[in-house]
Amino acid sequence: MDQHTVSELLRKVREVNPLVHNITNVVVTNFTANGLLAMGASPVMAYAPEEVADMVKIASSLVLNIGTLDGPTVESMILAGKSAEKHHVPVIFDPVGAGATCFRTESAQKIINEVKISVIRGNASEIANVVGEKWEIKGVDAGSVKGDVVNLALAAAKRFNCVVVITGKEDIATDGSSTFVIANGHPLMTKVTGAGCLLTSVIGAFAAVTKDYLAASVSALTFYGVAAEKAAEKTGNQGPGSFQSEFLNQLSLVSSKEIAQLGSFKEL
Numbered sequence: 184m185d186q187h188t189v190s191e192l193l194r195k196v197r198e199v200n201p202l203v204h205n206i207t208n209v210v211v212t213n214f215t216a217n218g219l220l221a222m223g224a225s226p227v228m229a230y231a232p233e234e235v236a237d238m239v240k241i242a243s244s245l246v247l248n249i250g251t252l253d254g255p256t257v258e259s260m261i262l263a264g265k266s267a268e269k270h271h272v273p274v275i276f277d278p279v280g281a282g283a284t285c286f287r288t289e290s291a292q293k294i295i296n297e298v299k300i301s302v303i304r305g306n307a308s309e310i311a312n313v314v315g316e317k318w319e320i321k322g323v324d325a326g327s328v329k330g331d332v333v334n335l336a337l338a339a340a341k342r343f344n345c346v347v348v349i350t351g352k353e354d355i356a357t358d359g360s361s362t363f364v365i366a367n368g369h370p371l372m373t374k375v376t377g378a379g380c381l382l383t384s385v386i387g388a389f390a391a392v393t394k395d396y397l398a399a400s401v402s403a404l405t406f407y408g409v410a411a412e413k414a415a416e417k418t419g420n421q422g423p424g425s426f427q428s429e430f431l432n433q434l435s436l437v438s439s440k441e442i443a444q445l446g447s448f449k450e451l
């Protein structure tokens with residue numbers, strides 16, 4: 184794939200305006216809805232066991248995020264996930280904080296075992312902990328990365344038979360055979376809570392318009408990273424508050440032409 188694929192999938196998202204059903208955490212709910220709206224998708228948050236299966240039926244993708252999980256919400260996620268499989272809706276999973284507590288690790292593994300997942304996106308520690316490696320994690324933030332992130336992503340993709348995305352300074356996306364490294368992004372992203380969670384939902388928007396979930400992931404990562412770079416260029420000396428609102432602006436403003444100029448990824 185090349186920058187043209189990214190531009191074309193972004194154009195398609197903005198044309199189709201896909202409904203992305205999110206079961207996410209209380210920290211990032213508003214930021215996620217605004218980010219999806221800005222980029223040209225249509226967000227809905229719905230958690231009740233009485234309605235999740237019906238909401239998934241009319242959605243184009245389902246995003247599951249365990250950032251502020253509790254027992255009943257995990258059960259809702261599994262109900263929604265089963266409905267997604269029945270209705271051929273892709274599921275994108277963010278195992279926020281896996282490894283920080285046993286409840287998070289075990290809930291993440293339960294969701295992966297019971298739901299057919301198309302893409303898992305997390306920081307290196309979260310992905311390591313879901314595959315049973317005990318990499319250090321500080322709450323929801325990755326600890327210092329000590330292992331080989333590409334091998335970790337490959338192992339996870341093969342184990343779970345899905346696309347795995349590991350983010351950080353550089354992002355990795357693999358389906359277990361083809362692997363891409365995406366260089367776009369900006370360190371100010373680490374100063375905005377929900378930067379990772381919104382990215383998972385943005386992958387959901389791209390996965391709604393193609394069945395090639397690796398291309399969807401690489402496209403989402405490139406688009407998102409370019410938006411971050413443009414926001415930093417405009418507001419970088421003003422601090423995270425201005426950066427956060429300009430980042431939302433850039434999710435709506437980044438054009439196909441800018442992706443062709445600024446997008447930076449390579450296949451390993």
Ligand code: ATP
Nearest residue numbers: 306323324325350351352354368369370372378379
């Ligand atoms: P963590 O909680 O460990 O920060 P996260 O779930 O917030 O993880 P990130 O890894 O921060 O997710 O990724 C979110 C976005 O921020 C991605 O697009 C990623 O490329 C970008 N990003 C994160 N750190 C950097 C960095 N140091 N330089 C450039 N971009 C970064």
Ligand code: TZP
Nearest residue numbers: 208210250376377378379380
């Ligand atoms: N605590 C529980 S969920 C959450 C925090 C701070 C948000 C994490 O968002 P991200 O995208 O992983 O930074």
Ligand code: MG
Nearest residue numbers: 372373378379
């Ligand atoms: Mg972060």
Ligand code: MG
Nearest residue numbers: 279323379380
């Ligand atoms: Mg995260």
